[in-house]
Amino acid sequence: MFRQILFTQWKWARLPVLAFVLAGFALPLLSAQAFSESYSRFWFAPLFLGQLQSLGAFYPLLAALIGLIMALTAWAADHRGRHVYALSLPIPRWHYTLLRFGAGAVLILLPTLALWLSALIATSLTKLPMGLHAYPTTLAVRFALATLIAFGALFAVSAGTSRAAGIVLGLLAAVVLAQLLFDLFEIKIQIIDAVLYRIYIWPGPLEIFTGHWMLFDV
């Protein structure tokens, strides 16, 4: 059963997955190349590490993009068929959802493994100065977790009806509108800041996307 679900999901998402594998493989190599170039130009570690941080922003972006695309492709075919096929299969709804989630989780492992492999290769080829270390496995684990969180959150949103999606979008619009009104009347309440704080600062669910994503660090 799981094999068949995995097969369908692979069939729907194979092109994006292959693109993500390539991107996941390329990122650590690019980081290593940027490191070597920066190191030859800046002798002071904080300067070239600062240069590398800009490249580090691509890791969480890629993780979020993988989560988004995999979540959308997991449900797209069922949405098109108004879920009639899925609901008429002889398994409980939670079981079917779990199978689709599991298949998506297996597929997002592929770019993660590519990233890990590439990070290992990149670090083995890079000569590090004293005081700096490579973190290929830590980076790959963090990337895997971020991808899984993005996939999980977006999978849940994508699984919902258009009404549910409308409610979520409506809530977001309400927050933005409220903030605009507060600013207009010079009321010193920062709703957006408060919401972002709750989401991005520990124990917020998206905290993993923040901070520095470094393959090489002190």
Added chain:
Amino acid sequence: MSNAVEIRDLEYRAGKSFEIRELALNVPSGSMYGFLGPNGAGKTTTIRLMLGLLRPRAGRITVLGGEIPREAPRVLARTGYVPEQPHLYQTLTVDEALRFHAAFYRTWDWKWADELLGAFGLDRTRLLARLSKGEMGKLEMLLALAQRPELLVLDEPTDGLDPVVRRDVLTALLEYVSQQNATVFISSHLVHELERICDWVGVMDRGRLVAELPMHSFKSGIKRLRVANAPALPGDTPFVVLSREVSAADAETWIVRGWQPPMRQYFEGVGANLRDIIDLDLEEGFVELLRTFRVPQS
């Protein structure tokens, strides 16, 4: 005789314009139950409620002894379903669609699936998106039959198919039913098709069940009568007068239900002259039934 499907006091509402009210329905085990109704009557919604795809507001649904929606997965494992619209994943090939479907059914019969594939002339390597409407109809029926179900629920399975494909699909269905003694619940607005194959009929209109009876009773009980010197008020008739209209200067045409030959005496008793008794086919009976049902509501 036990019932494969029992529905009691079913209530369902979709938006403001459509609702199913106090629906009660019995599908005897081993029967071929024709579910008739005009477009928008609520046939597809009733089927979806029956299979647990939708949740009712109130009422009780029992299918193959299992309560719906609580026991839907267990019931669906023994039920073949052909929906109104093709519902399969269009990006799969025929072979992939078979493998996907088979993985969910323990009773799946590969040998028979292969036989049907040959009989229907379906190409295993063809993408579902490239299948014609007829081929898709055949594939849907193949998937429903090859899982060897005890109950087949078919929602307009031959709608839009050409006569050759329709014959192929119905032949496969009848062959299966004769072998397995399965129950078939078939919804359609193609009245003549149901007339040939069904032994029970249920008629639905505007979310309510108008009639449910054995096909022979339905066909033989509805008559068109030509009556001369008909009374202005029919009074206490032994049959149900569905409609009456003036057809000539001294004659009227009555459509009646529940007709039996000894009921002729009624006309003698009221001083009328029964000139003619005409059998109505299922379609005419169906139309008259709906017309009568709608009169008091409109």
